[in-house]
Amino acid sequence: MKVEQRPADSKSKEAFTDKASLLNLYREMLLIRRFEEKTAEMYQAAKIGGFCHLNIGEEATIVGTISALRPTDYVYSTYREHGHAIAKGIDPRAVMAELFGKETGTSHGRGGSMHLFSADRRFYGGYAIVGQALPIACGSAYAINYKGTDDVVMSSFGDGATNIGAFHESLNVAKLWHLPIVFVCVNNLYGMGTAVNRASAVTEIWKKACAYDMTSERVDGMDVLAVRRITDQLVAQAREEHEPSLLECVTYRYRGHSMSDPDTYRGKDEIKEWQTRDPILSLGEHMKKQKMLTNEEIERIDEEITAQVEDAVKFAEESPEPDPKDLYRDVYAGEGAA
Amino acid sequence: MAVLAMRDALNQALREEMKRDESVFLLGEDIGLYDGSFKVTRGLMKEFGEKRVLDTPIAEEIIIGTAIGAAMSGLRPVAEMMTVNFIMVAMDQVVNAAAHIRYMFGGGTKVPLVIRTPGGGGHQLGAQHSHSHENWFAHVPGLKVVAPGTPADAKGMLKSAIRDDNPVMFIENEGTYAVKGEVPDGEHLVPLDKNEVKRAGDDITICAHSRMLIVAMDAASELEKEGISAEIVDMRALRPLDMAPVIESVKKTSRLITVEEGWRSYGVGSEIASRVYEEAFDYLDAPVARIGAAEVPAPYNKRLEKIAFPGKADVVVTAKALLGKN
Numbered sequence: 001m002k003v004e005q006r007p008a009d010s011k012s013k014e015a016f017t018d019k020a021s022l023l024n025l026y027r028e029m030l031l032i033r034r035f036e037e038k039t040a041e042m043y044q045a046a047k048i049g050g051f052c053h054l055n056i057g058e059e060a061t062i063v064g065t066i067s068a069l070r071p072t073d074y075v076y077s078t079y080r081e082h083g084h085a086i087a088k089g090i091d092p093r094a095v096m097a098e099l100f101g102k103e104t105g106t107s108h109g110r111g112g113s114m115h116l117f118s119a120d121r122r123f124y125g126g127y128a129i130v131g132q133a134l135p136i137a138c139g140s141a142y143a144i145n146y147k148g149t150d151d152v153v154m155s156s157f158g159d160g161a162t163n164i165g166a167f168h169e170s171l172n173v174a175k176l177w178h179l180p181i182v183f184v185c186v187n188n189l190y191g192m193g194t195a196v197n198r199a200s201a202v203t204e205i206w207k208k209a210c211a212y213d214m215t216s217e218r219v220d221g222m223d224v225l226a227v228r229r230i231t232d233q234l235v236a237q238a239r240e241e242h243e244p245s246l247l248e249c250v251t252y253r254y255r256g257h258s259m260s261d262p263d264t265y266r267g268k269d270e271i272k273e274w275q276t277r278d279p280i281l282s283l284g285e286h287m288k289k290q291k292m293l294t295n296e297e298i299e300r301i302d303e304e305i306t307a308q309v310e311d312a313v314k315f316a317e318e319s320p321e322p323d324p325k326d327l328y329r330d331v332y333a334g335e336g337a338a
Numbered sequence: 339m340a341v342l343a344m345r346d347a348l349n350q351a352l353r354e355e356m357k358r359d360e361s362v363f364l365l366g367e368d369i370g371l372y373d374g375s376f377k378v379t380r381g382l383m384k385e386f387g388e389k390r391v392l393d394t395p396i397a398e399e400i401i402i403g404t405a406i407g408a409a410m411s412g413l414r415p416v417a418e419m420m421t422v423n424f425i426m427v428a429m430d431q432v433v434n435a436a437a438h439i440r441y442m443f444g445g446g447t448k449v450p451l452v453i454r455t456p457g458g459g460g461h462q463l464g465a466q467h468s469h470s471h472e473n474w475f476a477h478v479p480g481l482k483v484v485a486p487g488t489p490a491d492a493k494g495m496l497k498s499a500i501r502d503d504n505p506v507m508f509i510e511n512e513g514t515y516a517v518k519g520e521v522p523d524g525e526h527l528v529p530l531d532k533n534e535v536k537r538a539g540d541d542i543t544i545c546a547h548s549r550m551l552i553v554a555m556d557a558a559s560e561l562e563k564e565g566i567s568a569e570i571v572d573m574r575a576l577r578p579l580d581m582a583p584v585i586e587s588v589k590k591t592s593r594l595i596t597v598e599e600g601w602r603s604y605g606v607g608s609e610i611a612s613r614v615y616e617e618a619f620d621y622l623d624a625p626v627a628r629i630g631a632a633e634v635p636a637p638y639n640k641r642l643e644k645i646a647f648p649g650k651a652d653v654v655v656t657a658k659a660l661l662g663k664n
Contacts, residue, residue, distance in 0.1 A: 074411070108444030117443035124410065125443055129434050135400045136435060139407020139415075146363065146389060146413060169400035176395070330445030331479050333503035 016225050019292045025067060025224050026287065027301060029059035029280045032083040034302075034309045035092055039082065039099060042313065043259045048099045051128075052113045055083035057254040058186060060279030062087050064227025065154060065184050065249070068235045074122045074153040076137040079114035080186075080253075081126035084156060088123040090116065096312040102319035109322045110330070130191075131157065131164035134183070138170050141179035145242065152238045153181040160191025162205050171212045174244035182234045183209075183246045186221070192257045193265040209246035221251030222277045225286075339522055345515040347489035348378045348454075351496035352416065354524070356386055359414060362500055365392040365401060366418030375420050376456065376515050398424050402431035402453065406439070406505075409451040414500060419455035422471050422509065436505040437480030451505045452496070458511040458549055458599050459647050465635035468643075470548075470600035475507040476577040476609070483577040484530050485509040487551030489519040491574055494528030502530060509576075511549040511599070533580040535587065539569035542657050543587040545610055546597040547573040550648065554597050557653035566657060576606060581613050588614055592623040593660045597653060602630035627656050 016022055036054045043052045055062060058080075066075060066087040077084040085095050090106060098105025099113050106116045106123075114128040124140060127133040137155035144151045161167055162185060174181050185205045189196050197203045209216035215237065219230050227249055234245040252274040256263040287293035342350065356362045368375055370383035370393040383391035394401050398419060405415040419425045425432065436449050459468030476483045482504050486492040492510070499506040536551065537558055546554035551572050558568040569587050573579075588594050594614055596607030607628035614626055632646040658664045 106444070107442065107446065110444045111442045115442040117446045119446050124407075124447075125439070127435070129430055132403075132430055132435060135403020135431065136407035136410070138400065139404040139409070140411040141407075142392075142404055143408045143411035143413050146408070166399050166403065169395070169397045170403075172395060172397070173400050173404065330441050332482075333440060333445075333448040333450075 016228070022283070022287055022292060025063055025228070026280070026283050026293075027305065028063045028067065028087060029224060029283070030301065031092065031305050031308065032059045032062060032086055033280055034305050035086060035095070035312070036082060038309045038313060039096075040255070040259065042099070048113065049101065050112050050114070051079065052099070052259040053080035053257065054253065054255045054259070055080060057252045057274065058188060058221070059083060060224035060227055061186050061221040061249040061251045064224040065156070065231045065247070068228055068231040069152065069154060072122060072151050074124050074137070074140045074151065076124050076133040076140070076153065076155045077126050078130070078133065078157055079126055079128040080158070081116055082113070085116040085118070085123050085126070088118070089121045090118045090123055092308065092312040093315040096316040097319050100316040100319070101321070102316055103322045104315070104319040131161040131166040133157065134161070134166050134170035137181060138173055138179055141174065141181040142177065144180055145178070150239050151180070152235055153179070154184055155181060156184040156186060158191060159185060159187040159189065159196045159205055160199065161185075162208055163200055171209060171214060171244070171246065175212045175214050178242040179244050180238040180242050181244045182231070182238050183244065185246065185248045187248050187250050188253045189250075190257070190266070193261070195265070204248070206246060206248040215243060215245040216248070217245070218248040218250065221249030222274075222279045222282065224279055224283055339520050341518050342489050342521045343515065344489045344492050344510075344517050345376060345378050347493040347521045348496055348510070349380055349382070350521070351493040351500075352379065352382060353385070355497055355500045356382070356390060361412060362414045362416065363390040363392065363408075364416045364418065365394055365405060367394055367396050367401070367420050369393060369418050374418070376512065378454070378515070379418065398428035399431055402428040402436065405451050405453070406431060406436050406449055409449045410439070410447050414450050416452040416454060416500060419453060421467055421512070422455045422457040423466055423469055425453070425455055432475070432481075433478055437478045441480060448503045449505045450503045452499045452508050453505070454496070454508045454510060456510040456512045456515075458513050459631070459636045459643065460513050462638055462640055462643060463636070464638045468636035470598065470631070472507070472509045472576055473600060473605050473609070476579070476606065480505065481577060482506045482530055483509065484575055485548040486574045487514065487546070487548050487572055489517065490521045490526070491528050491572070493521050494526045495530060495574065498527050498530050506530065509548060513549045514552065517552065531575050531578045531580055533571060533573050533575050533583050535569060535583055536572045537568070537570040539567040539591070541567045541591055542593040542595065542660060543569050543571060543584065543591045544595045544597060544653065544657070545571045545573050545584055545607070547576065547606070548599065550597040550599050553648065553650055554653055557650045557657070560650065560654050561657055564658070564663070566661060566663070568657060573606065573610070579609065579613070581610070581617065584610060584614065585618050588618045589621045592621055594622070594626045595629060595653065595656055595660065596626065597629045597648060599647060600631055601633050602628045603633060605630055624660050627660055629653060629656055
């Protein structure tokens with residue numbers, strides 16, 4: 001599927017000119033890439049169980065949106081959320097430990113790949129029912145208005161979620177109640193194996209917000225600077241004017257839906273074509289042209305990040321399993337088993 | 339101590355808790371301007387404003403979802419579902435989200451949420467407005483489920499539910515909103531995990547909750563005239579299920595009837611009977627008898643509806659049969 005480029009996207013590179021900001025975005029995207037590659041390896045080595053959905057290819061969308069937030073802003077995500085968790089500031093060690101099912105994981109091994117969480121980082125969870133988290137994210141946004149703080153909620157979901165009732169109920173009340181929320185649709189063109197044009201009457205997801213008279217934008221989700229630029233605007237609108245918005249980031253996952261997906265529903269050429277627009281390589285090339293980065297520096301950064309990911313694996317390997325006596329812990333707050 | 343109708347006892351609990359704690363807010367369909375379908379929230383929007391008494395669209399999933407997110411973010415929402423039948427639309431939020439969030443996130447958050455909703459039939463409302471489903475919720479770890487049958491318990495348990503840090507299914511009954519009883523003023527808290535004997539007796543034990551508690555009490559009065567002394571255990575705490583008063587009673591009477599307004603299959607009575615067989619089998623002189631609704635979708639016709647739901651006569655006949663006195 002071809003993605004129409006919008007004129008606004010081409011201006012993105014003019015918006016960010018300082019090296020430190022660009023380097024942060026670059027490092028963050030590379031960390032997610034290397035983390036996910038290692039995750040795939042660990043899954044194949046049977047260190048990780050259950051379902052496992054990777055963010056490879058979607059790094060610009062994740063980093064471009066989440067880097068626009070403050071630490072006290074909330075992020076809600078889906079079962080494909082390792083990258084979102086890391087981008088919101090959760091230690092990759094705790095994420096990898098959760099994938100390994102260890103007590104030191106973000107959810108003490110009770111959640112796994114699909115249920116990462118951190119109250120401290122206001123990463124309010126990975127949810128494994130498509131569309132489920134949007135209404136819950138609206139609840140956090142309602143609480144922000146109720147308490148009168150200036151935090152913002154970002155609710156991230158796939159294109160598949162926009163065909164579900166909960167999506168429409170959420171957009172409706174977000175507009176009706178002036179909720180400080182940015183809905184981010186990670187349109188990777190497939191809901192599991194079903195292409196967006198086989199599941200949605202409207203394939204340009206941003207248009208769905210028109211029904212609720214809501215600000216909406218479509219952006220090239222492979223261009224981290226374009227994503228960041230538009231997200232800055234929408235977050236400011238949410239924070240300052242309490243006006244919600246829908247941002248559609250058109251992106252692509254290089255791997256299957258999950259680790260167990262044989263990927264028979266799309267052509268290899270399509271995948272290769274998207275890889276030519278790789279978000280990390282693109283930003284690297286841009287920075288080299290601007291004399292902000294050299295090949296040697298790129299190599300050194302990669303080595304550092306690879307070592308960080310190795311350290312996360314080591315931490316996960318060496319961490320203890322949950323104690324069987326704690327099976328019933330946290331079914332209820334404030335007491336033991338019931 | 340004042341005599342209040344059930345709906346006013348609930349209203350008093352909501353008002354007192356909203357005054358006590360700024361983080362308590364209400365949301366639901368027509369609970370504000372309209373004063374609530376069953377007038378439980380009467381006057382509260384006027385008193386507390388639209389932020390704390392939030393009228394929502396008729397969209398159950400967003401009501402429960404919003405309540406969950408608000409609860410995770412430091413508030414104490416009380417969501418009203420106009421009837422328990424409507425909550426089916428939001429079951430994903432109740433079961434997959436509210437009940438499981440704390441555990442699946444490793445205790446990293448809590449969901450202090452109350453969902454108030456009435457069940458029950460008898461008003462010719464047909465198959466989509468008349469059923470009782472407390473057993474569905476009582477099946478799920480992570481939820482608490484209560485179903486009071488007196489105005490005093492309604493007030494005391496609602497106040498406790500609002501102060502609890504877990505999602506609580508607070509099951510009311512359309513047929514009891516006008517039922518009156520004495521209600522203690524002010525701070526009156528009834529625990530969410532304690533069932534109790536509401537009427538002492540020696541010959542037979544009858545377990546019932548919500549509107550069926552009233553039916554069982556009536557039946558006990560009639561049985562008394564025939565020389566049968568029935569002990570009534572109010573099963574207001576369904577999850578966690580407090581079996582202690584039932585076991586103690588069965589050890590005394592050796593006979594047990596369970597009464598519920600919902601269908602018997604896989605029901606509240608089935609669970610109570612199983613636990614009695616496990617814990618007090620040797621004390622029983624007869625199999626446990628379960629009374630529940632006829633296993634049909636609730637019919638509209640008045641005559642058919644009357645025989646579809648359990649009543650006093652069913653309890654009386656069953657009790658006499660268990661005692662060999664028919």
